[in-house]
Amino acid sequence: METLDNNEKLKDFKTKLLRVNANFKFLCAHVANENGYSLNFCNLLYVISENEGMTLAELAESVDMDKGNLSRLLNQQIQSGYVEKKMDAIDNRKIRVYITDTGQSKINEIS
Template sequence: MNSKDIISLISKIRESANGFIIKEMEKYGVIGLGTSHGDIIFALLKNEKLTMKELAEKIDKDKSTVTALVDKLIKQGYVEKTRDTEDNRVVFVSLTSVGRELKPMFDLISKDLMTVVYKNISKDEEEDLFKILKKIKNNF
């Protein structure tokens, strides 16, 4: 393998993983959401509410992109925005009850994805891979 192929390979892995996630969500009847929408829901499943800025940092997207993603999730009934009672300029995003109902689906899809990703890979290889990929990310 040519070392220059690493970025192409990472890109193909990401594409395959995203396709897997979308297909699995569709099996559960969640249609029309991309993986970036899933990133937001996943972040909110871990945190009861987040500001738009915190959400942007957690999913590593710019604030304007997050605003567009959140707006779509609001239209689909998964999240809601509320203003901070102490500082009206601060907007929080949180899951609705419909959004919280997605947790079991997200847990299953995450488990299934990890099963596919680490199939035929030892624990040591998994740890080495993570360390190397983290180094590559930090290089940027």
């Protein structure tokens, strides 16, 4: 009987957690859209700011985005002056991504 009660509590907790997550994602998307951006655009900008110097492969894995969408969003951010790419100092086959001062200002403005 106690196991059944715990299972019900766990199921209720999972349901509430999923609802909070959905509401949070909706709120973030709303804020992003009000500022003229997609949620993916803002998420990518934030991940880059928190993990400066990531390689493109690390970034793609981190945001769980296909390379085509990542490339498109990253190019938009570069054109806007929010992000810059730099060659790795040791291995010039690797490209690293950094937030610019303009990008950091945009994150602070949206947050």
